Each structure stands twice: as C-alpha cells, then as structure tokens.
Amino acid sequence: MRLPLVMRLRVHDQRHRFSLWVPLFIFLPLLLVLGAVLLPFFLVAAVLLVPFGLVRLALVVPYLAVVLGRLRGLQVDVDNGSRRVFISFQ
Secondary structure, eight states, rough: OOOOOOEEEEEEEOOOEEEEEGGGTTTTHHHHHHHHHHHHHHHHHHHGGGGGTOOOHHHHHHHHHHHHHTTOOEEEEEEEOEEEEEEOOO
C-alpha cells in the first residue's frame, strides 16, 4: 500500500480555468509525527474500551490509513455541461 504523493485539481468554467497541484508528500512527515504522538492515547483508549465492546472505535486510525492508501490512482471527473471538475490522486 502506497500513499498518494500528488493531488491534481482542475476546474473548468465557461469563463475561468483553474488548475492546482498539491504535493501530498510534504504532509507525510507531519502525519508520521502526529501518529507517533497520538499512538499511546489510541492504545490506552483501546484498552479502556475493551470491556464495553467498543474496541472498533479505537481502530479507526488503521482503517483511515487503509482508505488513504487506496486513494492512489483515484480519478473523479464531474461534468454538468457548463462546469467541469477533475480530481486525480497520483
């Protein structure tokens, strides 16, 4: 599983064109540090939620990582005639 490195956004209107490349790899070190800082809190939450059967709430972070990893290669193209929006994760 590889995380997407770049998000490309293009919006075309009848009068305007807008294109934006967002380098997502810049945010990866921030996510790693944030994950390392929050990991003990999620582990404590998982241990505390076991008696109530709510352990799945503490497992949201790994599921979120899987969803982010599967974004790579996703392309969304919406066209309603006068406007067009294209989003691509590479």
